[in-house]
Amino acid sequence: MLRFGTINRIVIALFCLLLITNYWLAVPVYLYGIIAFIWFTLTVFGSFFIQWNYHLTSHHKNKKIEENKVAITFDDGPHPEFTPQVLELLEKYNAKATFFCIGKEIKEHQAIVSTILEKGHTIGNHTYSHTRNFGFLSTEKVKQELEQTNALVKAIFNKSMRLYRPAFGVTNPRIKQAVQDTNLTSIGWSVRSLDTTKRSKNMVVRRITKNLKKGDIILLHDTSAKSVAVLEQLLLFLQQKKMQSIPVNELLDIVAYE
Ligand SMILES: [Zn+2]
Structure with missing residues (x-):
């Protein structure tokens, strides 16, 4: 590329x-x-286009995996209403996922993050503020955002996170430098659900399941009732296809925490 x-x-x-x-x-x-x-x-x-790996190399899938496994990932939580619903569904279908959490939301909803971890899911860094200007921040500011979220998780849950999901999927030389300086690994996706757009639930489900293959990383958001409904359809689909969702670090065979 x-x-x-x-x-x-x-x-x-x-x-x-x-x-x-x-x-x-x-x-x-x-x-x-x-x-x-x-x-x-x-x-x-x-x-x-994070998949180009133009500025920063991210993991987008595991092409070599032999088992029928994928990784469902959620961005922008934890959300007080929808994350618990997501967790209930994952438990019902015996699936594991990865939650890329926003630092300020972790601070607000610590009990939900505790439950995520207790249930055996993985958490990763998704910036502290998730500001719309993220692509325009200086290297120092990006580093602050990443370090603040990592320090918060370390202080509350005694975990040093290693995984980072770029906010809005945006990368540039400053974000690359900050990710390298903070020793994080960037995680992209191979299936973008577009669940936060106006597309209907059925359209989003079709988009995800149309060409889904083992080793894929699926991007969803635990922030709306529509995404929860999409998740249930996706989990039913995986069950029918005898596919299993596992944490992204297991799919990629990398570490999630130091
Ligand atoms: Zn996001």
Whole structure:
């Protein structure tokens, strides 16, 4: 896949080549513009499409897994109303999941996080504030967000989290640096449910189950009644297909805590 560093080197090399060529032949200015435009477009798309691994390498699936297993992941909780419903459903269908929690929500709903852990699910870092400006924060600010959530979980639950789910799936060089400095592992997804959009429950379920394969990581949110309804349909589907949901660290065979 394309990488930010590689693209930068190619663009610099092309600019140098054009400047050298310009010594003998007049190079039209628009050629520089076209190269700059391609660089800009790739960099913007690379920031939003986490699967490109353009800025930061994330785990998106386990292609090599032999067992019929997937990992359901939930972002943006814990939610006082919907996370307990999610936990009940997971228990009913004997499934395990991963919850990427927002620090300020952990602080508010500690008992729910305790239950998540008691039930054998995994938790990961999903920033402290989940601010809409996350993609524009400085490296220091991103680090603060990640460290604050990790420190909170360490203080309350005595766990040093190692997994990070990028807020809004956004990555850039500053987020990459902060993730590296805090020794976190970035977890993406291979199946984006789009459960927070206006799509109906049935459309979301279809979108998830259409091409679901062993080793997939599914992105859901434990923040709405629709997502809870989607989860029940998904768990029924997995049961029919004899597929099992396990924590993402087990699917990827990596550690969730230090
Ligand atoms: Zn989020």
